[in-house]
Amino acid sequence: MHLLRRIERHLRRHDIPATRFGREAVRDPRLVHDLRNGREPGARLTARVVRYMDATDTGTGA
Template identity: 50%
Template structure:
């Protein structure tokens, strides 16, 4: 997956859940600046990207 797709997906999750970017980053990857840094061009490691997609998949499944 591409980092832009990841950021779009994260931002959608934030909007739908009302979660702040810093809370998301802290809870999911242990970095409260993660979303801010993505917005500024940070490219996560592939393993980190996969972990976030898996976490988002699980959240979407639980919401169904």
């Protein structure tokens, strides 16, 4: 699944703002905004974001 689509679903599911997500996931409050505007994340960034979402979805924290 495309990373941005997965992030958008995560934001809705957890009812959190995009800036908070970016800050907590990778210390970049503009992450989601930049992705929405065409930023292409690298493999390392993608892996960090996915790990964060997986951890918060399972309740183990980030």
